Amino acid sequence: MTTPHARTHEPHTExxxxxxxxxxxxxxxALGAAAxxxxxxxxxxxxxxxLAQGGRGIISARDxxxxxxxxxxxxxxxxxxxxxxEPHIDAATMEIHHSRHHAGYVSGLNKAxxxxxxxxxxxxxxxxxxxxxxxxxxxGGGHVNHTLFWLTMGPKDFIAESPSLELLAHMERDFGSMNxxxxxxxxxxxxxxxxxxxxxxxxxxxxxxxxxQMEKQxxxxxxxxxxxxxxxxxxxxxxLRYQNRRGDYVKAFRNVVNWAMVxxxxxxxxxx
Ligand code: MN
Numbered sequence: 191m192t193t194p195h196a197r198t199h200e201p202h203t204e205x206x207x208x209x210x211x212x213x214x215x216x217x218x219x220a221l222g223a224a225a226x227x228x229x230x231x232x233x234x235x236x237x238x239x240x241l242a243q244g245g246r247g248i249i250s251a252r253d254x255x256x257x258x259x260x261x262x263x264x265x266x267x268x269x270x271x272x273x274x275x276e277p278h279i280d281a282a283t284m285e286i287h288h289s290r291h292h293a294g295y296v297s298g299l300n301k302a303x304x305x306x307x308x309x310x311x312x313x314x315x316x317x318x319x320x321x322x323x324x325x326x327x328x329x330g331g332g333h334v335n336h337t338l339f340w341l342t343m344g345p346k347d348f349i350a351e352s353p354s355l356e357l358l359a360h361m362e363r364d365f366g367s368m369n370x371x372x373x374x375x376x377x378x379x380x381x382x383x384x385x386x387x388x389x390x391x392x393x394x395x396x397x398x399x400x401x402x403q404m405e406k407q408x409x410x411x412x413x414x415x416x417x418x419x420x421x422x423x424x425x426x427x428x429x430l431r432y433q434n435r436r437g438d439y440v441k442a443f444r445n446v447v448n449w450a451m452v453x454x455x456x457x458x459x460x461x462x
Contacts, residue, residue, distance in 0.1 A: 295332030416459035
C-alpha cells in the first residue's frame, strides 16, 4: 500500500484510544455476535499509528466508534475528506451519510442503552424492553456497519488496491477467483430487497469466507460471522449521484476498497 498522505485528520493518539481486551469486549458486547466475532475483540488492542506506516494491528477504539473514557459510542472521524472518494462516491452523499445518517445511529444506540439502564434500575417502562432491545440491534448494527464501511474505503492514493497474498489465496479457494468474488458480491448487493448491505464475511467454524446479504442494518446475519467488507445499498448511499442505478454504484465501489484494511479485519477475525 502507499503512504496514506491523503489522511485529513491526525491519527487518534489520545491516551486511552487503544482498545484493551476488556474494553473491547465491553465496547462491542452490546452488539452481540452479529457485530464482531468474540475472538476478534481480543485482538483489537493497538493504535492506528502502524497503519499510517503500512503496518498491521492497528484499529483503535475510536476507529471503532467507541470512546473508552466517556464509555459512550461516538461517531468515528473519517480518515479522508468527504470529497476524497470522487467521482465514485460524491462529496454530498459522503457528508450527509456520515454526519447525519451515521450520527443518527450513534445517538439511537446510546439512547437505547440509556433507556435499558433505566429499566434495570426500575426507573423505566419495563414493557418497552422489547422495543429498546430492537433499537440496540438496529442502531448498533447501523453504527458498526458504517464504521467498517468508512474504514474499508479510501481514495486512490491511500488504499491497497488488492488483497494480501494470504487473503487472495482464501478468496480463490472459496470463490474460485477474484472475478468470481466480485461477480457474486455485486449480484448479492444488487439483489438486496429494500435497504441493506452485502458483506464479505469470515465464518470461523469452517474457516472459510462467505458472501451474505443483510436487510436493514441487522437482518439475515449469520451468527459468529466476522464482517470483512460491506457495501451499503440503502438508497441514501447512492441516490444523489446514481439515482436508481444501484448496479453502477456497486461497480464503482470496487475502486474505493482499501484491501489493506480488509486484510487487517481478516487477520483479526482469525486471531492471527
Ligand atoms: Mn448507510
